[in-house]
Amino acid sequence: xxxxxxxxxxxxxxxxGPANTGPAADGRTDRVADMPRQALTPDDWAMAALDALARxxxxxVSIEALARELGATRGSFYWHFPNRDAVLTAALHLxxxxxxxxxxxxxxxEPDPRRRLRRLLHDAVTVDPVxxxxxxxxxxxxxxxxxxxxxxxxxxxxxxxxxxxxxxxxTPALARRQAVLAYAAYLGWMDLRHTAEAxxxxxxxxxxxxxxxxxxxxxxxxxxxx
Amino acid sequence: xxxxxxxxxxxxxxxxGPANTGPAADGRTDRVADMPRQALTPDDWAMAALDALARxxxxxVSIEALARELGATRGSFYWHFPNRDAVLTAALHLxxxxxxxxxxxxxxxEPDPRRRLRRLLHDAVTVDPVxxxxxxxxxxxxxxxxxxxxxxxxxxxxxxxxxxxxxxxxTPALARRQAVLAYAAYLGWMDLRHTAEAxxxxxxxxxxxxxxxxxxxxxxxxxxxx
DNA sequence: GGAGGACCGTACACCGGTGTATGGAACCGG
DNA sequence: CCGGTTCCATACACCGGTGTACGGTCCTCC
Numbered sequence: 001x002x003x004x005x006x007x008x009x010x011x012x013x014x015x016x017g018p019a020n021t022g023p024a025a026d027g028r029t030d031r032v033a034d035m036p037r038q039a040l041t042p043d044d045w046a047m048a049a050l051d052a053l054a055r056x057x058x059x060x061v062s063i064e065a066l067a068r069e070l071g072a073t074r075g076s077f078y079w080h081f082p083n084r085d086a087v088l089t090a091a092l093h094l095x096x097x098x099x100x101x102x103x104x105x106x107x108x109x110e111p112d113p114r115r116r117l118r119r120l121l122h123d124a125v126t127v128d129p130v131x132x133x134x135x136x137x138x139x140x141x142x143x144x145x146x147x148x149x150x151x152x153x154x155x156x157x158x159x160x161x162x163x164x165x166x167x168x169x170x171t172p173a174l175a176r177r178q179a180v181l182a183y184a185a186y187l188g189w190m191d192l193r194h195t196a197e198a199x200x201x202x203x204x205x206x207x208x209x210x211x212x213x214x215x216x217x218x219x220x221x222x223x224x225x226x
Numbered sequence: 227x228x229x230x231x232x233x234x235x236x237x238x239x240x241x242x243g244p245a246n247t248g249p250a251a252d253g254r255t256d257r258v259a260d261m262p263r264q265a266l267t268p269d270d271w272a273m274a275a276l277d278a279l280a281r282x283x284x285x286x287v288s289i290e291a292l293a294r295e296l297g298a299t300r301g302s303f304y305w306h307f308p309n310r311d312a313v314l315t316a317a318l319h320l321x322x323x324x325x326x327x328x329x330x331x332x333x334x335x336e337p338d339p340r341r342r343l344r345r346l347l348h349d350a351v352t353v354d355p356v357x358x359x360x361x362x363x364x365x366x367x368x369x370x371x372x373x374x375x376x377x378x379x380x381x382x383x384x385x386x387x388x389x390x391x392x393x394x395x396x397t398p399a400l401a402r403r404q405a406v407l408a409y410a411a412y413l414g415w416m417d418l419r420h421t422a423e424a425x426x427x428x429x430x431x432x433x434x435x436x437x438x439x440x441x442x443x444x445x446x447x448x449x450x451x452x
Numbered sequence: 453g454g455a456g457g458a459c460c461g462t463a464c465a466c467c468g469g470t471g472t473a474t475g476g477a478a479c480c481g482g
Numbered sequence: 483c484c485g486g487t488t489c490c491a492t493a494c495a496c497c498g499g500t501g502t503a504c505g506g507t508c509c510t511c512c
Binding site (some may be wrong): 477482 | 483484485486487488489490491492493494495496497498499500501502503504505506507508509510511512
């Protein structure tokens with residue numbers, strides 16, 4: 001269900017064996033792959049769930065897949081969480097904190113309203129801790145575990161954007177419309193990045209075309225620098 | 227796996243029974259629910275697959291779910307398709323034709339470049355045959371069955387948008403950047419609609435706020451009417 | 453240094469989905 | 483009327499994921 005990394009899983013020796021204590025020479029890249037390994041925390045499982053969520057959607061957040069990713073078994077999981085839904089909501093709450101509070105707090109430290117808005121848009125598009133997470137969560141808006149978190153995140157972000165536009169002198173109604181448009185452009189930008197990174201280099205993470213496209217993005221939505 | 231309609235499935239009498247020929251008094255709304263029913267076509271299955279795809283992603287496109295939705299059994303499915311992947315690709319090809327060719331063809335009938343661009347953006351956001359389909363497909367960009375179709379659709383749409391902007395006098399590079407931004411705004415707009423229709427009434431299908439937000443959307447991305 | 457708790461592996465029953473094999477009803481043309 | 487084709491239902495084997503029960507291994511604290 002991950003379909004992003006077909007090869008490494010296909011040629012595991014013989015079920016990876018119970019090689020828990022020991023070198024554990026598997027092909028994983030997220031773990032130290034050496035020594036008895038530190039005990040797993042609920043956040044470890046939640047982070048792995050976010051990764052799986054970004055790749056294959058809600059259905060890909062399976063306990064077995066997370067356990068494989070972390071080099072553990074489901075026995076470990078059921079000590080930290082009562083069931084599958086628990087890790088899903090934990091992951092979404094983790095995302096809610098990281099993807100909303102931190103970006104907004106960073107922008108709020110900028111006093112000048114125009115620079116604040118430009119910085120917000122720039123940072124939102126630039127930093128992307130878990131590639132593909134935003135589109136994946138948005139695609140499962142109807143899921144009972146996703147819906148409440150997604151609603152809170154969406155309203156908070158749009159409200160903050162609207163306050164930024166209002167700080168630039170727009171009327172409340174206009175600021176609101178500008179905020180919705182800017183947020184839509186942000187969502188679509190993240191969509192395009194992991195949808196067609198090869199065909200739309202404008203939304204990629206680095207390079208000249210990306211820099212100029214990003215400048216156009218910010219200039220159009222937040223106005224020129226000064 | 228549909229989680230959009232929890233109630234109707236929960237209280238089925240006793241597995242719905244083999245009530246095929248006959249009144250078949252189930253709660254479905256898509257079928258005539260009367261008489262022996264016309265024979266199913268591959269497109270019927272593909273349409274049901276698009277619906278499931280829009281609601282629960284690729285994982286929700288299960289043969290059993292489609293059969294339940296169509297009031298048939300899997301025996302019917304395996305006469306029309308060799309396996310599950312076949313109906314998935316068939317559904318995606320159906321989407322590729324409907325969601326790209328028709329909208330572009332409608333816009334190309336408009337001679338005036340500015341009106342053409344405005345009409346294109348307006349129509350793209352207004353007509354939404356299968357709500358939630360676009361975000362759901364975009365979220366599974368890494369899936370082997372989705373990737374090629376999604377790449378073609380994305381490049382075709384952006385290229386057409388770029389030609390529209392070029393027709394307005396923009397240089398090729400600027401037209402390209404404007405096209406990417408406009409397409410990102412479109413994608414995010416569709417995201418927002420089915421993500422938080424209650425909290426973001428601007429992206430809803432009707433109403434005063436929606437109309438004014440849509441006007442702002444078109445004016446900002448395509449320039450004023452004249 | 454021994455008891456208890458934290459943490460994890462293993463085994464089992466269960467469920468839903470896939471694919472296949474096969475039978476049967478309806479609808480033709482000869 | 484009858485054989486063949488079309489379309490669909492049923493039954494079965496199989497697989498992957500979920501929960502649960504239970505056993506084992508550390509680590510800690512008195």
